[in-house]
Amino acid sequence: MREDFHDELARVNSSLVAMAKAVREAMRQASVALLTGDYPLAQRVAAQDAQVDVLYRLVDERVLQLIARQQPVADDLRSVLTALQAAADLERMGDLAVHIARAALRRHPSIAVSPELVDLFQAMSTVADQLAAKIVVALSDRDEVLAAQLDADDDAMDQLHRRLFQVMLDPEWPLGVEAAVDGALLGRYYERYADHAVNVGRHILFLVIGKADS
Amino acid sequence: MREDFHDELARVNSSLVAMAKAVREAMRQASVALLTGDYPLAQRVAAQDAQVDVLYRLVDERVLQLIARQQPVADDLRSVLTALQAAADLERMGDLAVHIARAALRRHPSIAVSPELVDLFQAMSTVADQLAAKIVVALSDRDEVLAAQLDADDDAMDQLHRRLFQVMLDPEWPLGVEAAVDGALLGRYYERYADHAVNVGRHILFLVIGKADS
Numbered sequence: 001m002r003e004d005f006h007d008e009l010a011r012v013n014s015s016l017v018a019m020a021k022a023v024r025e026a027m028r029q030a031s032v033a034l035l036t037g038d039y040p041l042a043q044r045v046a047a048q049d050a051q052v053d054v055l056y057r058l059v060d061e062r063v064l065q066l067i068a069r070q071q072p073v074a075d076d077l078r079s080v081l082t083a084l085q086a087a088a089d090l091e092r093m094g095d096l097a098v099h100i101a102r103a104a105l106r107r108h109p110s111i112a113v114s115p116e117l118v119d120l121f122q123a124m125s126t127v128a129d130q131l132a133a134k135i136v137v138a139l140s141d142r143d144e145v146l147a148a149q150l151d152a153d154d155d156a157m158d159q160l161h162r163r164l165f166q167v168m169l170d171p172e173w174p175l176g177v178e179a180a181v182d183g184a185l186l187g188r189y190y191e192r193y194a195d196h197a198v199n200v201g202r203h204i205l206f207l208v209i210g211k212a213d214s
Numbered sequence: 215m216r217e218d219f220h221d222e223l224a225r226v227n228s229s230l231v232a233m234a235k236a237v238r239e240a241m242r243q244a245s246v247a248l249l250t251g252d253y254p255l256a257q258r259v260a261a262q263d264a265q266v267d268v269l270y271r272l273v274d275e276r277v278l279q280l281i282a283r284q285q286p287v288a289d290d291l292r293s294v295l296t297a298l299q300a301a302a303d304l305e306r307m308g309d310l311a312v313h314i315a316r317a318a319l320r321r322h323p324s325i326a327v328s329p330e331l332v333d334l335f336q337a338m339s340t341v342a343d344q345l346a347a348k349i350v351v352a353l354s355d356r357d358e359v360l361a362a363q364l365d366a367d368d369d370a371m372d373q374l375h376r377r378l379f380q381v382m383l384d385p386e387w388p389l390g391v392e393a394a395v396d397g398a399l400l401g402r403y404y405e406r407y408a409d410h411a412v413n414v415g416r417h418i419l420f421l422v423i424g425k426a427d428s
Binding site: 063064067068071073074077078081084085088165168169173176177178180181183184185188 | 277278281282285287288291292295298299302379382383387390391392394395397398399402
């Protein structure tokens with residue numbers, strides 16, 4: 001019975017790994033599309049989100065089957081339910097990558113990010129990718145040390161997000177309202193992507209070592 | 215056994231009702247604080263969010279106990295897990311009310327909403343309140359007709375959100391970048407609040423009548 005429980009939990013985990021890889025790739029591609037104005041790439045990001053949704057339903061289904069078959073209680077039950085929360089956060093990360101891709105589509109053939117903000121958004125996309133990469137490894141290797149780092153890693157995103165608003169609200173800001181509105185929303189999408197990555201890190205801690213998910 | 219299951223599910227539901235009432239009140243107060251620049255009220259919204267978090271943990275705890283004690287399977291299990299998703303959406307609605315309250319605090323003693331946008335944000339806050347009010351009744355009365363209406367009701371918010379961007383991106387827009395950045399983010403908070411309300415409506419359908427949560 002216990003062997004079965006851990007086998008089934010491992011299968012749930014493998015679907016989470018697949019989700020994490022997909023939402024990492026989605027954000028990488030969305031960021032490239034945003035910064036280079038690559039219309040077909042942005043379209044691809046939007047279309048591929050359906051795969052993340054399929055994986056989400058797979059996690060959901062596997063968790064339900066696991067609970068019904070194994071009837072876990074206490075910490076085991078909590079671990080299993082944590083997988084559902086991680087899947088929900090990953091699904092949302094995929095949605096945010098799509099929002100970024102859509103911003104690229106909306107401004108085509110212009111580039112949605114004004115030249116003054118390219119470096120900042122390049123840096124935000126790098127942090128987002130590092131967070132997602134860490135989630136993939138932490139889930140794959142059940143590495144609680146990596147998972148625990150995500151919270152601190154997010155500080156880099158918060159700093160970039162604050163810097164973004166300083167730049168846009170500077171009286172010297174040379175651009176108009178549209179560029180600032182785009183900047184504010186895009187900044188929010190990257191920040192939220194990172195917030196969800198931190199949540200996933202907390203869920204992994206619980207999945208791996210049963211540590212309190214505070 | 216079945217009686218116990220439904221009793222326990224009713225207790226979970228009553229905690230969801232309490233959450234829904236709390237996040238409705240939070241958004242009402244946050245909107246008043248935003249539109250009138252009421253600093254103490256905005257502070258109160260931020261402080262009271264802890265109560266929503268307590269209720270969220272209570273739902274979580276009750277769901278865990280219910281599963282462990284009753285070991286539901288199939289549709290019963292899905293219903294119970296749906297309560298967790300509804301709680302997560304409600305918790306997020308509370309957070310979004312806090313974001314709006316914080317915008318009011320940040321711009322004090324100015325008012326974060328520029329005069330050109332007051333009517334639009336008043337309308338958005340009215341729609342948000344109607345959605346939250348409908349959630350409270352749908353949960354309390356297990357009313358699937360009301361729950362099913364939320365999806366269509368959200369169209370009003372989407373229209374207001376589109377109108378907001380039309381106004382801000384109009385070449386005649388008389389105000390500066392800061393007002394537009396605030397407008398974009400505030401609009402996003404109201405829109406997301408409504409999105410989560412729609413999610414809750416879908417979860418209620420499943421909780422009440424076991425209808426597919428697509």
